[in-house]
Amino acid sequence: MASINAPVTTGEIAGAIRNVPDFPKPGIQFKDITPVLAQPRLFGGTIDQLAANHRVGSIDSVVGIDARGFIFAAAVANRLNAGFVPVRKKGKLPFQTIEQDYALEYGHSTVAMHVDALKPGARVLLVDDLLATGGTASAAVALIRKLGGEIVEICFVIELKFLDGRSKLKDLNVRSLITY
Numbered sequence: 001m002a003s004i005n006a007p008v009t010t011g012e013i014a015g016a017i018r019n020v021p022d023f024p025k026p027g028i029q030f031k032d033i034t035p036v037l038a039q040p041r042l043f044g045g046t047i048d049q050l051a052a053n054h055r056v057g058s059i060d061s062v063v064g065i066d067a068r069g070f071i072f073a074a075a076v077a078n079r080l081n082a083g084f085v086p087v088r089k090k091g092k093l094p095f096q097t098i099e100q101d102y103a104l105e106y107g108h109s110t111v112a113m114h115v116d117a118l119k120p121g122a123r124v125l126l127v128d129d130l131l132a133t134g135g136t137a138s139a140a141v142a143l144i145r146k147l148g149g150e151i152v153e154i155c156f157v158i159e160l161k162f163l164d165g166r167s168k169l170k171d172l173n174v175r176s177l178i179t180y
Contacts, residue, residue, distance in 0.1 A: 008045020014178045016042050017158070031158050031180070033068060033129055047075045049177050050127060050155045056081045059152060060122040063087055065140050066111065069128035072157060076127050085117045085124075087140045098146055102139035111136065113143045120148030131156040131176060134165030141169065 016039060018032040036042045050072060061083045064073025070086060077084035090099055090110035097112040118124065124144050131137060137154060144151055151172055159166070159176035166174055 006041065008042055008048065010049065010177050013042055013046055013049075013157070017178070031130060031160075033157060036157075037071065043075075046157060046177070047072065047079055050157070051076045051079045053153060053175070054080055054125060058123065059125045061085045061118055061149070062125045062127055063113075063118075063140060063144060063149075065126075065128040065136055066092070068130070072129060073127035076125065076155075080125070082125070085113065087111050087113055087143060098143060100139040100142045100146075102135040104135065109136075111139050111143065113147065115147075118144065118147040118149040122147075122149045124149040124151050126151060126154040127156075128154075129157045131159040131165045131169075131174070132163045134163075134168030137165065138168040141172065 013036055016035045018035050020030040020032050022028065023030040036046055059080050059082045062073045062077035062080065063085045064070045064087065066086065066088045074084045088111065090112050093112055093114055096115045098115055099110050099112045101108050101110050126140055126144065128137060141151060153173045153175060154169060156176040157178060159179045161179050
């Protein structure tokens with residue numbers, strides 16, 4: 001068994017991601033990150049890789065997208081000694097919010113942040129588990145910008161390149177650990 005402190009490769013992380021066919025609907029191949037979370041060495045290594053381009057003090061806030069993005073973003077924020085800010089689905093935050101609509105395959109959805117979540121000029125690292133079509137990430141970017149945050153980087157554990165979500169984030173520094 002490898003030491004919990006041994007470096008983790010993206011290949012090891014990718015090898016632990018489980019494919020679940022036809023979830024949440026027929027034709028979708030869901031990328032399940034829970035096996036990564038269940039293994040402390042892999043989870044810690046994933047956090048190391050997400051935080052790797054930044055040093056303690058270089059990021060003011062790590063913004064995580066509802067819901068799986070919270071898991072990674074909160075751990076990265078802790079690693080970088082930065083604040084954690086959640087981007088949640090509309091109606092889930094208890095204080096005054098700003099909101100951003102975005103398009104889904106069929107219809108639309110809305111995400112929100114607290115109005116005082118970021119200070120103008122805050123250096124922000126945006127983290128999520130998956131980049132697919134880019135709708136949710138681009139909505140989170142809009143919220144961060146409305147509050148005056150400066151996005152240093154956007155990091156994803158997984159990117160589904162064939163869905164071209166990166167094109168919605170083209171003016172930003174985007175990094176993905178694993179691409180399919």
